[in-house]
Amino acid sequence: MRKGPWPELLWAVFALANIAVIVMFPDGATVPFHNIWVSLTLLYGFRLWSLGATVPILAAVCLGTGMAMTVTVLTNGLAVGELAEVPMMAAMFVAMVWHARRHQGALEALRRSSAREREFIRDASHQLRTPITVARGHAELVRGGATDPQSVDDADVVIDELDRLSRISDRLLILATAEHRGFVRSSVDLGQVVETTARRWPPAADRDWRVDIVTGGHVSGDAERLSAALDAMIENAVKATVPGDPIAVVLRADGDEAVLEVIDSGIGIADAHLDRVFDRFWSSPHAAQGGGGGTGLGLAAVKAIAEAHGGSAEAQPTPAGGATVRMRLSGFVPAAAMQPPPLSLVLPDVAL
Structure with a gap:
């Protein structure tokens, strides 16, 4: 979004200086002439003026450069054909304007379509x-x-x-709202989110559960959405494993990022599918061993929530088989001074 007319004013000074150079040094008129038109094109690419502003600016540039080139032709014996450069450059600029406005129109249509899609999904989820x-x-x-x-x-x-x-329905609602960064932020204790979320799973899935809170700390965000993302990561691991298989939930620090990982020993992820696991409605072609096929919405919600918090999501196969799904969150503030030594929980042994 434009903050003021300063780029245009600076460019006007630059253009006038180049017009003066054309008049004063006609033998080198080609360089300042093209400086004006190239800089105008670059400025328009960043500013995208309305047609009401573009037409008078283009007319002023044509008039200014045309008069300067006319002076050099009349007073310094340059070829009259040099004047043809003005309409040629103007035509090229008009073509660029047409393509830029067409591209802008396509982006606006895409934004409107995406907004309608999110609104429909949100309304449908509520109605369901x-x-x-x-x-x-x-x-x-x-x-x-x-x-x-x-x-x-x-x-x-x-x-x-x-x-x-x-x-x-819940995950469709998450996908429809997670990409909106205007949600209410607060300081979220990630260690508490990890422990509370992970404790819900042992009664529902017979796995060898383990939680490792290597580094506790806080991020700015939405605790409920982060818990929903971790739930989806854990559910993905459950569906890829069978009773008794180990699943580890890990919270650690990597520089100024918090790293949430769910590591399983299940069917794994083929290298060819690593780029697709976070796509909406995509499910692995292999039948899940632990609980049937999924909806293809869980990991898509993980990615949406991570990106809404300024982070990212990734997945990779583990060397011993299985997969690691990882969510990175920026702005992590470790709580080493307030945190006891690294906490390791074997969940079946913890009172629920």
């Missing part, structure tokens, strides 16, 4: 919450009143699928 909650409540009533095992199993399937729909 109520019927999912109502349907789940009725399914639980049916299950509670069922007397035969088949009816109980059928009700359990319905409840499980409604829970899955609820998770999809």
Whole structure:
């Protein structure tokens, strides 16, 4: 966004100086002449004036350079053909303006389309919450009143699928809102986020759980979204493993960045798929060993949340098999003075 007219004013001084050079040193008129037009093109590329401003500026440049070149032709015997440079440069500038405005229009259309998509996803996610909650409540009533095992199993399937729909709805809402950087920020204790989030998983998944808080500390951000991102990373590891497999959740520092890692020993990630694991609705072609296929929204939400916090997300295979999903968060403030020695928790042994 433009902050003021200073670039234009400085360029005007530069252009007038070059016009003076054309008149005073006609033998070298080509260099200052092209200086004016090239600098005008560069300035427009950064400023993208409206048509109402571009037309008079172009007319003034044509008039100024045309008059200066005319003076050199009349007083110094330069070839009249030199004057043809003015309309040629003006035509090239007009062509550049047309392409720049066409590109700007395409970007605006893309931004509007993205905004409509986010608004639709946000509204749809909100609208889905109520019927999912109502349907789940009725399914639980049916299950509670069922007397035969088949009816109980059928009700359990319905409840499980409604829970899955609820998770999809929640992650769609995260994707629609996480990229908006205007969320309320506060100082987030990442060690507490890691411990609280990881403790939810042992009752739900029989794995060899371990949490290593190597370096505790704080970042500025949204604790709920960061917890949702870590949940998605852990869920990804659960789906890639089988009961008894080890899963490690690690918090450490790397310079001024906090690094959150979830390391598993599951099916791993093929090198050809490393660039796609964070794409929306993409799932590994290999059937997950631990819990069926995913929705392709979990790691996409991780990336969106990380980038909304000024960080990044990455994934890589581990040398012994399995995968590491990593989220980096900038602006990490270690809490070494307030933190006890590095904390290592084996979650099944911790009271939940």
